Amino acid sequence: MRRHLSFACGGAALAATLDEAPGTTGLLIVSGGNEIRSGAHRGMAMLAQRVAAAGHPVFRFDRRGIGDSEGINGGYRSSGPDLMAAIAAFREAAPQLTRVVAFGNCDAASALLLHQPLALDALILANPWTYEDDGGDDTEADEPALPPASAIRARYLARLKDPKSLLRLMKGEVDVRKLFRGLSALGKQPTPPTVGSLADELDGLLAETFCPVTILLATGDRTAQAFMEKLATSIAHVDANPGSIRVERLASPSHSFAGDDGEWLAGRILEQLR
Template sequence: MRRPLNFACENAVLAATLDEAAGSTGLLIVSGGNEIRSGAHRGMAMLAQRSAAAGHPVFRFDRRGIGDSDGDNGGYRSSGPDIAAALAAFREAAPQLTRVVAFGNCDAASALLLHQPLAVDGLILANPWTYEDDCGDEGEAEEPALPPASAIRSRYLTRLKDPKSLLRLVKGEIDLKKLARGLSAMRKKPAAPAFGSLAGELDATLAEMFCPVTILLATGDRTAQAFMEKLAPSLAHIEANAGSIRIERLASPSHSFAGKDGEWLAERILAALG
């Protein structure tokens, strides 16, 4: 059963939705960008319905200044009080909870890291935002026109393995200067995130996390590509050393895991809920 409710956050009243279930592990969904709690194309509402059907209560909310909630929209960097108040309201509305796992996509994923410590028992972070500007409306990223260097290198590697591209090279149909720049970029080793940058903040927080963290990346999405580029050394260490942080990748360009990618997302979230 789904029911609406309200809760207080500082001087504002926030709107929320609880998908009820009997389980003791709940899912808190934090919306990204200026997306309302139903999500892009109602994706978060459908995810909540599926998770509740599997026995997990789900709490979604509109942060201050978004959707049906009062107050001013200060963006993801000021959403710490909203998330903390939502967690308290969730536990009050579903008193059987012994564990709460929080999920966020785009800058909501970044917010869940930036505002630590939070009273959660696990995090699920999808396509975390690492650009210095805010994520756009409906959780969709407003990235620079050019893809990250890692994406450019991947494209060049794919082309070099393609016989048709090699034939074009032999025929002189490929710009050798552009090819040389691409090959030069492939040789550069990823650097650590810049000190004081958003990526640096996320990297430092991940290094100190003690609760389980699942990172979900759509490898064709530029936001995910930027995250993989900027945190490459740390992600390589995480994948080489089994610990409390897990990384899972999906070959998809969908920032919000739309369409059939939603099934992959739901399966990973249910696995993290246990």
């Protein structure tokens, strides 16, 4: 059963939705960018329904200044009080809860890290935002126009394996100078994030996290590619020494895990709730 409710945060009334279920482990869904709690194409509402059907209560909300909530929209960096109030409201609305796991995509994932420690038992972070601006809105159209170097390298490697591209090269139909500029990026090693940058801040917070973290990456998504490039050393360490942080990848370009990718996303989330 889906129930609508509200809770207070900083003098504003925030709108929320609870998908009720009897389980003692619940999922808090945090929307990214200026997206309302239903998500892109109702993706988060459908995810909540799927998770609740598996027995886990799910709480979604609009932060201040978004959707049906009152207040001023201060962006993901100022959403700490919203997150704390939402967690408290979730526990009050579902008093049987003994564990709360939070899921966020894009800058919602970054917000969950930035505002630690929170009263949460685990984090699921999808395609975390690392660009130096106000964040994304969970749509590929508003991502930076130029892909990160890792995406360029992947593109050229794919072309080198494509017989049609090699045939065009032999026929002289390829700009050789442009090709060599792209190939020159293949041998470059990833560099650590710039000191004081958002990526550097997230890297440090991951190293000091207070609870288990699962990072979900759609490897064809530019936001995920930027995260993988900027935190390449940390991710490599996690892959080699799995512990409280784990990274899972899906070969997909979908930033919001649309269509069939939603099944993969739901499956990974349910694994962390069991």
